[in-house]
Amino acid sequence: xxxxxxxxxxxxxxxxATAIQEHIPSATVTIYSEKLSPEITSNVAAGMWxxxxxxxxxxxxxxxxxxxxxxxxxxxxxxxxxxxxGICLQFVKSLSEGVDVYIGENIVYxxxxxxxxxxxxxxxxxxxxxxxxxxxxxxxxxxxxxxxxLHKQFVHNGGRIVLKKINDFEELSHYDLxxxxxxxxxxxxxxxxxxTPIRGTxxxxxxxxxxxxxxxxxxxxxxxxxxxVLGTTSQFGDYDTTVREVETKNINHYxxxxxxxxxxxxxxxxxxxxxxxxxxxxLETEIRSLKGKQTAIVHNYGHGGCGVTLSYGxxxxxxxxxxxxxxxxxxxxx
Ligand SMILES: Cc1cc2nc3c(=O)[nH]c(=O)nc-3n(C[C@H](O)[C@H](O)[C@H](O)COP(=O)(O)OP(=O)(O)OC[C@H]3O[C@@H](n4cnc5c(N)ncnc54)[C@H](O)[C@@H]3O)c2cc1C
Numbered sequence: 001x002x003x004x005x006x007x008x009x010x011x012x013x014x015x016x017a018t019a020i021q022e023h024i025p026s027a028t029v030t031i032y033s034e035k036l037s038p039e040i041t042s043n044v045a046a047g048m049w050x051x052x053x054x055x056x057x058x059x060x061x062x063x064x065x066x067x068x069x070x071x072x073x074x075x076x077x078x079x080x081x082x083x084x085x086g087i088c089l090q091f092v093k094s095l096s097e098g099v100d101v102y103i104g105e106n107i108v109y110x111x112x113x114x115x116x117x118x119x120x121x122x123x124x125x126x127x128x129x130x131x132x133x134x135x136x137x138x139x140x141x142x143x144x145x146x147x148x149x150l151h152k153q154f155v156h157n158g159g160r161i162v163l164k165k166i167n168d169f170e171e172l173s174h175y176d177l178x179x180x181x182x183x184x185x186x187x188x189x190x191x192x193x194x195x196t197p198i199r200g201t202x203x204x205x206x207x208x209x210x211x212x213x214x215x216x217x218x219x220x221x222x223x224x225x226x227x228x229v230l231g232t233t234s235q236f237g238d239y240d241t242t243v244r245e246v247e248t249k250n251i252n253h254y255x256x257x258x259x260x261x262x263x264x265x266x267x268x269x270x271x272x273x274x275x276x277x278x279x280x281x282x283l284e285t286e287i288r289s290l291k292g293k294q295t296a297i298v299h300n301y302g303h304g305g306c307g308v309t310l311s312y313g314x315x316x317x318x319x320x321x322x323x324x325x326x327x328x329x330x331x332x333x334x
Contacts, residue, residue: 002027002326005175007166007189008301009033010042011143011311013181014150016300019315020179021157024328028158032172034165034185037147041183044273045308046202046222046229047086047140048213049073050094051103053198053234053305057280062306065281067107068313073139083225086145090223091212095122095133098217102134111136126258128216140213141308142224169297173290177325179298179318183276186301192282195302197274199238201247202231205265219254227268230255234275234305241272278302283314285321296325 002024006017009031017029037043049070051062077087093114094101103111114122114133123130155161169189172178186192207221207228214221222229230251248270256262282299289295298321303310322328 002176002328004029004177004179004322005172006031006179006181007033007172008181008183008185009036009151009161010040010181010183011045011147011150011308012042012183012300012303012314013179014147014154015311015315016179016181016318017159018150018154018157019312019319020322021154021159023319024322029154030160030162030175031154032162032164032166034163036161036163037151038144041273041275042143042147042307044200044202044271045143046220046231047142047146047224047308048215048220048222049108049139049141049309050215051306051309053275053277054281055277055279055304061281062310063103063105063107065310065313065317066306067105068316069309069311070107070139072312073141077139081149084145085149086142086225088140088142088223088225089137090140092136092138092215093122093133093212094136094215095119095130096217097129097131099132101132101215103136108136108138140222140224143308145225146308169288169295170290173293173295175295177296177298177322179300179322181300183301183303183307184274186276186282186299190299192278194279196237196277197239198277198304199233199235199240199272200231200275200305201233201243201251201270201272202229203248203251203270204229204268205262206268207262207265209261210259214258216258219251219258221255221259221262228262228265230262236277239274241274243270243272275305276302276307277304281310281314283317283321285325298322298325
């Protein structure tokens with residue numbers, strides 16, 4: 001029987017912990033976390049499956065991990081967990097005046113460039129000059145529902161959650177292996193100098209008449225089950241988590257430009273979150289001597305603006321790294 005510690009109970013830590021339980025049933029898993037949902041960054045996320053703000057991470061890796069998550073969301077959605085886990089399949093319009101917004105790899109459904117007439121129509125409507133634009137169908141996964149869903153699943157499968165800040169990996173030297181999913185908390189434990197917060201603001205409004213999500217570069221209207229999420233900002237290096245009224249006004253203004261019917265949508269709340277930005281996502285094994293014992297630490301942090309999107313795909317990669325570190329063979333399918 002292996003015993004593993006996972007540090008962090010955000011979407012990254014909970015996904016890694018539940019994936020380990022599923023794929024290595026001979027393991028006992030304990031999560032150590034300073035904070036839990038809803039007090040964490042993951043709760044602020046709009047939950048759209050979309051690669052975003054991942055800096056210099058290899059684009060192929062992003063799509064591979066993203067596909068792993070998309071497949072998992074589809075599996076849960078088909079199995080009847082849409083309501084409990086906050087998973088919605090929805091129509092998305094993605095437009096840009098600059099960057100190419102095409103995702104590719106057939107991950108989202110029916111992705112196709114908008115017909116020229118539609119791009120012209122949208123450009124006129126919004127007084128913009130869109131250069132690239134695609135329509136597709138994809139998932140959102142609402143963290144305020146998804147995190148409790150994962151938490152419940154983890155505990156149901158025998159996992160234990162300890163509310164505790166870890167200040168040094170040595171505190172966990174009695175485990176066979178440690179998985180580090182501490183997001184922006186990683187530098188404290190690792191001394192990592194490649195991380196920076198990317199401050200993001202979103203407002204949640206009631207707009208039940210809106211039936212598709214719209215994204216235009218940093219401006220978006222993303223539908224969750226009971227409200228629409230309007231975003232966002234992306235300030236690198238800014239640790240301030242207070243809401244700035246002027247930003248809320250600007251976000252509402254830009255989103256109303258994009259979808260004028262939001263004019264009188266009731267504002268529920270505005271939240272600020274610090275995305276765990278890193279030059280590139282860190283997903284690798286390090287061997288450290290913890291109290292004289294050579295211990296494998298699997299690092300899984302720095303997912304920037306798309307931690308929800310990458311969560312389960314990265315979790316599957318964590319499982320591979322855990323198996324490799326401890327020479328655990330694949331489960332026989334017999
Ligand atoms: C405004 C905004 C909108 C977003 N929208 C989207 C979106 O639509 N789609 C998408 O894919 N992503 C989105 N994101 C990004 C996403 O929220 C993050 O990438 C993701 O939440 C990162 O998850 P995490 O588990 O690494 O971090 P966190 O949620 O911050 O979790 C880290 C965990 O580690 C714990 N921890 C840290 N240090 C320690 C320690 N020393 N000891 C013990 N515990 C520790 C914390 O308490 C916490 O439980 C958005 C982010 C923001 C801010």
